[in-house]
Amino acid sequence: MDSLTRFWTGQEVYIMKVFLPIIIGFVVLFIGLLAVSALSFWWRHYRLWYLGKEENRSDRGALRLKSLLAVTFGHLRFWKELYPGAMHFLIFWGAILIFLGKIVRLFSYPVGLTNPPQSIFKYASFVSEIGGLLVMIGGCMAVYRRYIIKPSRLETKPTNTLIYLWGAVLLMTGYFVKGYRIAIIGGSVVPDWPFWSPLSYLISRFFLILPTEPLNELLVWHRVLIHALPAFLFFAYVFMTRTPLQHFFLSPINIYFRNLKPKGVLVPIPNFEEAETFGVKEISELTWKQLLDLEACTNCGRCQDVCPAHLSQKPLSPRRMTQNLKDHLRREGPKLLTTPPDQRQPEAIMGTTVSEDELWACTNCMACEEACPVYVEQIIRIIDLRRYLVLVETKYSSDIRLTLKNLEKNNNPWGMGRGLRTEWAKDLGVKIFSEVTDPEILFWVGCCGSFDARNQKVANSMVKILQACEVRFGILGNEEGCCGDPARRIGNEYLFQMTAEANIEIMKRYGVKKILTLCPHCFHILKNEYPQLGGEFQVIHHTQFLTELISSGKLKLTKPINKVITYHDSCYLGRGNQIYEAPRKILKSIPGLKLVEMERHHNRSFCCGAGGGRMWMEEHIGTRINQMRTDQAIEVKAELIGTACPYCLTMLFDGIKEKGKEETMAAYDLSELVDQSM
């Protein structure tokens, strides 16, 4: 039989009659919500990802978990922008605190924490209050930013407005429920309510205008119908429909399975000889992780804000491409799932969802991947789409056609004769690697250093430095071929593999162990991608090597260069391989040089526009990217632009000419500056 119990609020209640239905209702709703969530997750997400190809992302579980916890709870990638970072941090941690406080209080009665309220109940109350306050502050910041400031990268849809409104109603009614309860019991049981629930206490003072009995009734109505039920429905809405708030479980999944290799490392096409198709034509040819990327994208637009193609008015926006592909997946995915494999006729991605102009505008600079808070990978997807166009449809511009033809015939993008590869070195006394006694290092000159007039001066400088420091080095001479970067970035994986395998075979034949490169693209591909084809070498970029020579005292820089210099971080050296400080150490070692940083430097550096094969393509749309970067150097009143990449040097050199600043500004490779200072 149910007994009358004096509750801590002063009420005498029949516990079973009052609380049992609430507990049963909660359990039923909660289990129902869990079931709906699991079903919805499987039906609307998991089975779509399952359409994609296999990919192993389960290695190094401990590192993945550590990274997930650091990125999620520390909001590591959010703090690059202070306002949105702080805003999201407040909302996130506020929600966590509300949840923690709520869980303790929800289950407090059965475990004897409530009647009368024990310390932990009061702490939980306080934690919820603070959590609510944080969410309110963060929420107000978010609303102000989205509806008043309206940054161009934010797209506001009805679902965004719904989330803010619903969240505000839940927050307000939550405080009201506590306020009603405090008003009913006063200070008789918990005299220090103002400390444990400051905001609710304040609200409760207004409720003193209600007599006790209506207060009790309003408490029940608000708690059950106006707070608890809408809260459950809110979570049901979040789990069942595709709202932006789904990022709270999609994003951690994506962060966990993120790429742990250096950025921009492409993967070879497996079983090339037997493959029936290459690259990606339709949505199910992406891997499951690439499909997860599409769904995990929160549409925040950070990638768009840093994309040099987008900022120079090209049709490409990484955010827009990802969102369009997400819509494509949601449209085509269910059709593919309900059609037998041999009857499927999926819609092609190119031409319907992604245009060729968008695809070819990408410079592979990785700024989008660096900026993305949930680690969406864009580069590999773009290259996969290029591979299909290039290898299957042979659909590309005449610039690309010529470049690929030159690479195939003469093993360099300019199409110059192979025998001319060592012309630059003929009077320098440079030896071929096989003729050097006990060589320390192979100097991989690269196509730019070998054939491009401006960059041959860089190769000259490097040779002078190596000879001055008595480094035992050699070059491959006419046996050196293009590293394969242009072919691979354009999408001609077949040509890349042919070129790379030939280079690997030559280097293995000569027993090459350590390679010094002038070019970050050669550096990146030799270090990170040649191992995929069996070429395991120790690869060092010339800035790293110069830093070692300076630190060891072998290289002394005595002649001053009294100029103001700014350093342009090249994408494949900086973002691709995290080499930021070695070049700066070199510049700081040169007497007289004053280093100033452009606004976008280090991992936020702005691309010169030549990556992703674009060095070999004309720029027909929008502003020229190299001119934008030159403008940034002009803004900081630099007299010199230092760089460590032949592509960047070419683009910035051209940029200075196009801006008419040759009298006041010049671009140099760091090795040239070291040569001048020796």
Added chain:
Amino acid sequence: MESSFRPVAIAVEVIILMGVIYSLFLAVKLSAFDFGLEEKYQRFIDWVFMIMGCLALVFFVAHLITFYPRLLTLTLH
């Protein structure tokens, strides 16, 4: 003693209730389209929810004016 805050209290309750109703209706509408309802039904759904919302508003106002308790004087302490 009766307080003159009764209309204010009723207005606050109505705003909260209409906030809940609006959120629920908008959620139902967005969910329907997310689950595949065609765009051509958008205007129809908008009208239906607008009418239901107005009815709810009238009901809440009438119900609260009739049943909302008489209030005491507000003294903050």
